[in-house]
Amino acid sequence: MKNLQITAYTQHFIRQQVMPGDLCIDATMGNGNDTALLSRLAGEKGKVLAFDIQEFALVHTEERLKREKCPENYRLILDSHENMASYAEPETVSCITFNLGYLPGGDHHIATKAESSRRAVESGLTLLKKGGLMTLCIYSGGDTGFQERDEMLEFIRELDPHQYLVIQSEYINRPNNPPIPVLIIKL
Numbered sequence: 001m002k003n004l005q006i007t008a009y010t011q012h013f014i015r016q017q018v019m020p021g022d023l024c025i026d027a028t029m030g031n032g033n034d035t036a037l038l039s040r041l042a043g044e045k046g047k048v049l050a051f052d053i054q055e056f057a058l059v060h061t062e063e064r065l066k067r068e069k070c071p072e073n074y075r076l077i078l079d080s081h082e083n084m085a086s087y088a089e090p091e092t093v094s095c096i097t098f099n100l101g102y103l104p105g106g107d108h109h110i111a112t113k114a115e116s117s118r119r120a121v122e123s124g125l126t127l128l129k130k131g132g133l134m135t136l137c138i139y140s141g142g143d144t145g146f147q148e149r150d151e152m153l154e155f156i157r158e159l160d161p162h163q164y165l166v167i168q169s170e171y172i173n174r175p176n177n178p179p180i181p182v183l184i185i186k187l
């Protein structure tokens with residue numbers, strides 16, 4: 001793993017998954033870390049759809065993608081990730097990434113919510129093609145609370161084992177409710 005950020009684990013699998021030409025979704029754009037990664041991996045012939053409900057995130061991410069000279073293969077969308085099925089066809093997406101919680105340095109009240117996140121994951125799973133990967137980084141505690149974490153874990157634990165492989169990992173030596181990385185592979 002090349003970096004020591006908390007998202008390094010899920011990004012490691014994203015790097016293995018995304019091939020040039022792939023269609024990818026960043027469900028929680030924020031400052032655009034994952035959007036930039038997906039854009040570079042998908043390349044000129046690929047496409048990235050990135051969602052956020054904060055205008056600020058779109059402005060910031062666009063600046064970043066331009067500054068980092070990412071391929072112009074992205075569409076930044078001011079909409080809730082619950083609506084992602086309006087922007088892509090079923091079973092066409094190689095990789096979808098969720099980084100749940102609030103934007104560090106932003107308004108902590110504008111955070112992902114249990115009910116809409118569950119609907120977004122459900123919707124994203126219909127868009128994933130077979131062999132596609134969904135990653136989740138589930139933050140909890142502090143201003144975020146535990147409802148979203150608990151409901152999300154309950155939901156993914158119940159996914160049909162004939163259709164999905166679900167892997168939950170744990171940062172076992174980190175204090176204070178470290179984020180929980182999850183991989184979901186569509187079989």
Ligand code: SAM
Nearest residue numbers: 028030031032033052080081099102103111112
């Ligand atoms: N991956 C991001 C990055 O690289 O900076 C960090 C994402 S941050 C933890 C979570 C983001 O989800 C926030 O920017 C927040 O505005 C966004 N968000 C909250 N509810 C959302 C929703 N319903 N649909 C899409 N984005 C949402």
